[in-house]
Structure formats: structure tokens, C-alpha cells
Amino acid sequence: MHSITYLTLDKDVRQLRQSDVEAFAAQIQGGVLNRGDDDYDKARKIWNATVDRYPALIARCLNDGDVQSAVRFAAAHRMLTSVRGGGHHIAGNAVAEGGLMIDLSGMRTISIDTAKRTARVGAGALLADLDRESQARGLATPLGINSTTGVAGLTLGGGFGWLTRHHGMTIDNLLSATVVTADGAVRIASATSEPDLFWALRGGGGNFGVVTAFEFQLHPVGPEVYAGLVVYPFAQAHQVLRAWRDFTANAPDNLSVWTVLRKAPPLPFLPASAHGTEVVIFPLLYNGDPEEGQRTAAPVLQFGDPIATHLGPVPYAGFQTAFDPLLTPGGRNYWKSNNFSKLSNAALDVIIAAAARLPGPECEIFVAQLGGAMARVKPAATAFVGRDAHYIMNVHGRWSDANDDERVRVWARQVFQEAAPHATGSGYVNFLTDDEAERVAASYGENYPRLQALKQRIDPGNLFRMNLNIAPAFTPRLEASP
Ligand SMILES: Cc1cc2nc3c(=O)[nH]c(=O)nc-3n(C[C@H](O)[C@H](O)[C@H](O)COP(=O)(O)OP(=O)(O)OC[C@H]3O[C@@H](n4cnc5c(N)ncnc54)[C@H](O)[C@@H]3O)c2cc1C
Numbered sequence: 001m002h003s004i005t006y007l008t009l010d011k012d013v014r015q016l017r018q019s020d021v022e023a024f025a026a027q028i029q030g031g032v033l034n035r036g037d038d039d040y041d042k043a044r045k046i047w048n049a050t051v052d053r054y055p056a057l058i059a060r061c062l063n064d065g066d067v068q069s070a071v072r073f074a075a076a077h078r079m080l081t082s083v084r085g086g087g088h089h090i091a092g093n094a095v096a097e098g099g100l101m102i103d104l105s106g107m108r109t110i111s112i113d114t115a116k117r118t119a120r121v122g123a124g125a126l127l128a129d130l131d132r133e134s135q136a137r138g139l140a141t142p143l144g145i146n147s148t149t150g151v152a153g154l155t156l157g158g159g160f161g162w163l164t165r166h167h168g169m170t171i172d173n174l175l176s177a178t179v180v181t182a183d184g185a186v187r188i189a190s191a192t193s194e195p196d197l198f199w200a201l202r203g204g205g206g207n208f209g210v211v212t213a214f215e216f217q218l219h220p221v222g223p224e225v226y227a228g229l230v231v232y233p234f235a236q237a238h239q240v241l242r243a244w245r246d247f248t249a250n251a252p253d254n255l256s257v258w259t260v261l262r263k264a265p266p267l268p269f270l271p272a273s274a275h276g277t278e279v280v281i282f283p284l285l286y287n288g289d290p291e292e293g294q295r296t297a298a299p300v301l302q303f304g305d306p307i308a309t310h311l312g313p314v315p316y317a318g319f320q321t322a323f324d325p326l327l328t329p330g331g332r333n334y335w336k337s338n339n340f341s342k343l344s345n346a347a348l349d350v351i352i353a354a355a356a357r358l359p360g361p362e363c364e365i366f367v368a369q370l371g372g373a374m375a376r377v378k379p380a381a382t383a384f385v386g387r388d389a390h391y392i393m394n395v396h397g398r399w400s401d402a403n404d405d406e407r408v409r410v411w412a413r414q415v416f417q418e419a420a421p422h423a424t425g426s427g428y429v430n431f432l433t434d435d436e437a438e439r440v441a442a443s444y445g446e447n448y449p450r451l452q453a454l455k456q457r458i459d460p461g462n463l464f465r466m467n468l469n470i471a472p473a474f475t476p477r478l479e480a481s482p
Pocket of ligand 1: 047084085092095104123143145153159160161206212430
């Protein structure tokens with residue numbers, strides 16, 4: 001190994017001595033990679049292909065001790081530091097160009113306590129890992145809808161999916177977390193141990209340290225649930241989306257009906273004539289007895305005249321992977337998202353008009369129906385403040401040719417701007433892009449000052465700044481030179 005050039009927290013260029021790097025590598029059980037090593041390219045790549053960064057070093061951590069060594073090394077050298085869980089965040093903060101990437105993807109161990117209905121989950125686990133282990137016991141906790149997402153990033157930003165209306169957000173089911181903070185200490189955060197840190201971790205993203213393990217509450221789920229899709233032609237968009245909005249306003253907590261507007265993929269249950277045309281899709285899941293689910297969700301089939309339906313009893317863990325084929329890694333992606341407390345006709349009109357000018361066959365607008373148990377938690381109870389986000393819209397620009405980068409981004413930004421007057425003004429940090437730092441404070445709303453004060457106490461030097469960053473409350477002012 002030669003000496004290594006790296007970037008500091010202030011983006012100054014520095015050199016690491018070969019002996020320092022070798023001593024560091026000897027402390028990391030999972031090994032340390034640098035450019036040229038086998039596996040380096042694989043390890044630096046993440047879900048969003050527009051992010052193509054080269055860390056100076058990648059620490060492949062396998063346990064708390066590895067993470068502690070990596071954090072201490074980063075702090076000692078003031079290295080720009082990133083933390084990688086599942087590598088799915090759209091902003092690409094998992095990879096520090098020229099810095100140290102703390103890679104947790106080797107920490108995927110999961111253990112379930114069936115009697116207590118709890119799961120202890122390593123910080124590199126993917127949603128599929130946790131769903132598989134918990135569903136083997138007929139249990140689950142609310143997670144997202146794409147099974148290759150990392151549990152860590154999803155949880156730290158909030159986390160919502162098909163079970164959120166029934167059992168709350170992922171953070172509402174978090175019982176404790178093991179965290180390595182910027183000072184290198186290993187801390188346990190829970191309702192009774194470091195409760196301030198525990199509060200901040202539930203929505204505050206990667207700002208407060210490196211979480212090495214999470215403990216979750218599980219609930220009986222399935223293993224079969226009533227779920228699937230109802231697809232309508234785009235010509236009926238106004239009628240069916242208004243009917244959906246009115247129906248979801250009074251739906252029971254255990255039914256979630258989302259909507260996706262996009263060009264129809266060539267799914268076998270869709271007539272060939274619909275492939276490639278704009279459609280309105282209602283994916284839904286009823287968490288309960290499948291027969292009761294069929295009765296409860298029946299109105300979704302009467303919003304208009306569906307092109308096709310694909311509904312029935314399915315394994316919950318299987319439905320959790322249903323959208324994976326549309327969300328594979330390696331595509332170019334850009335998102336803009338708005339939170340809505342209610343969807344006015346005018347807001348729906350904006351969404352429909354935007355779907356009429358989709359810039360590509362993989363682009364889509366989805367709106368998650370939330371509320372229910374999630375909305376009954378007080379905004380100040382966790383760092384995640386947006387409990388009034390009864391609907392979260394994500395404008396998902398997705399394409400493969402770099403020449404289309406600007407065209408798709410412009411479309412997504414326009415939709416966001418047009419929808420903004422109808423939205424709450426808050427945001428979901430798990431959906432913010434790297435050019436949306438100015439939305440972070442609004443996304444935390446009234447919780448932001450408390451988060452800033454905690455950041456000042458726990459990470460005053462802002463070691464963990466590669467995230468949707470919460471600036472420490474006190475930033476020392478530089479004296480003007482004489
Ligand atoms: C295809 C797709 C579908 C999605 N669907 C949903 C959904 O249904 N519901 C939902 O709520 N979200 C969803 N998301 C958003 C998702 O929650 C975020 O992208 C989340 O950050 C992903 O976590 P990760 O660990 O995979 O990402 P990473 O990119 O690895 O991590 C994101 C950030 O979290 C921090 N971080 C990660 N791990 C740790 C750790 N152990 N300790 C400290 N900080 C850490 C770091 O700052 C990192 O930059 C989806 C994302 C994608 C790409």
C-alpha cells in the first residue's frame with residue numbers, strides 16, 4: 001500500500017502515511033479497501049447510478065469494534081466520512097468522494113425473539129433479510145416497499161410501507177439502537193438509556209453516529225395477506241383518483257391503497273394493448289384475514305372501469321418483493337417529493353398533468369397513503385415531525401442514458417414546484433436529493449432546534465456530515481484577519 005491522498009472534512013487535500021493505513025487495516029476485521037483492490041469497485045457502487053464516487057478508503061466493518069476503529073481513525077485524521085447501510089439513498093451520501101466510507105453491508109445478522117416478538121438486526125441488513133426471518137415466525141415490522149433497501153437508512157429517516165397505517169412507521173417500532181458516536185464510544189439508545197439520542201435517531205438520519213444494530217418490535221402479520229394491483233386507463237385518471245382520495249379518507253388502518261401513475265410495464269396480466277401506455281395503478285395491501293380484505297378493498301375495483309386486476313391472497317414476504325423488478329440497481333435516478341395532509345382536486349390535477357408528460361418509460365409518480373397509526377404519534381415524540389403527511393408523493397425520474405440527465409431532472413423539478421402550493425412544505429429526508437440541503441430544516445420543522453442542540457452535544461465537529469445534514473447549533477465564527 002502506498003501513501004493515500006484523502007479529503008478532510010473541510011475538503012482540504014491531505015496524505016495518509018502508508019504505516020497509518022496499514023495500522024488501520026489491521027484493526028478492521030472485515031478489511032480495508034483502496035483503489036485498485038479487488039472488490040473496491042463493487043463496494044463503492046450504490047443503487048443510484050448517477051452517483052459515481054471514489055472513496056480514498058473503504059472500511060468493511062463486521063462488528064462494533066470495527067466501526068469504533070473506523071470512527072476513531074476518521075476523527076483523528078478529520079477525514080470526510082460516509083456511512084453505507086443498504087446504499088439506496090437517492091442523494092448518494094453513502095459514498096464519500098476522496099474520504100472514508102464506513103461500509104456496514106457485511107453486518108447482516110438477524111436474530112428473532114419469538115416469545116417477545118422482537119428482532120435484533122445488524123446495520124447492513126436489507127429489508128428482505130428482516131422480512132424473511134420475521135415472516136418465518138409469522139411476524140413483521142413496518143418496512144418499505146423495495147426489498148433491497150437497507151434497514152439502517154430507512155429506519156434512521158423514518159421508514160414507511162404497507163404496515164405503517166396499521167402499526168406505525170419503522171421508527172415507531174424501534175426499541176433500541178447500538179450506536180458508535182463521534183467520540184468513538186459505543187452507546188445503547190432506548191427509551192430508558194440515552195433517551196435524547198434515541199429520540200434523535202428516530203428520524204434524524206445518520207447525523208448522530210453509526211448505528212451498528214437495531215432492535216424492533218414485531219407484530220403478527222400474514223403470512224398470507226390480501227394484496228395486489230388494480231389498473232385503470234389514464235383517460236379515467238380524474239375520476240379514479242378522486243374516488244381513491246375519498247375512499248382512502250375513511251379506510252380502516254389495516255388497508256393501504258397507494259397510487260402509481262406511469263407507462264404500463266409489460267406485465268403478463270395486462271392486455272398487450274395497454275403496454276407502454278399511461279395508466280393509473282392502485283397497489284394495495286390488507287393486513288388481516290384475506291377474505292375480509294377482499295370485501296374491504298372491493299370499492300377500489302369500482303373507481304371506474306379497470307383495464308385489469310391482479311388481486312388475491314399472497315405471501316406478505318412475496319408482496320414485499322413485488323416492485324423489485326422495476327427498481328433494480330444500476331439505473332439513473334432523480335427524485336422530488338412533496339408531503340400532503342390532504343389531496344385537493346387541484347393537487348390531483350397537477351399530478352395527472354405531470355403524468356401526461358412523463359419523460360421516459362421508467363419514470364413514475366407515486367403517492368403513498370399514510371395516516372392511521374403513523375398520524376396518531378405526536379410530532380414532537382420522535383425527530384420525524386411529519387405526522388400530518390397523510391400522503392407522500394415521490395416524483396421518480398428514472399432513465400439509463402446520461403444524455404437524458406437534465407431533461408428528466410427538469411421534469412421532476414417542475415412537478416415538485418407545481419405541487420408545492422398544495423403541499424405541507426415539509427419533506428421526507430429519505431427522499432431528498434443532494435441538491436436539497438435547504439429543505440432539511442423545513443423537513444424537521446419544530447423539531448429542528450432540538451436536533452441542532454443535540455448535534456452540538458453529540459457531534460460538535462460534524463464528523464457525520466455526509467447526510468441530509470443537521471448543522472450543530474453552535475458554529476464557531478471565524479475572526480476576520482487583521
Ligand atoms: C427503490 C427504493 C424504494 C424505496 N422505498 C421506500 C419506502 O417504501 N419507504 C421508505 O420509507 N423509504 C423508501 N425508500 C427510501 C429509503 O428509505 C432511503 O433511501 C434509505 O436511506 C435507504 O437506506 P439504505 O441503508 O439502503 O441507504 P444508504 O444510502 O446506505 O444510507 C442512507 C444514509 O443513511 C445513513 N446511514 C445508513 N446506515 C447508517 C447507519 N448504520 N448508521 C448511521 N447512519 C447510517 C447515512 O447518512 C447514509 O448516507 C426507497 C428507496 C429506494 C431507492
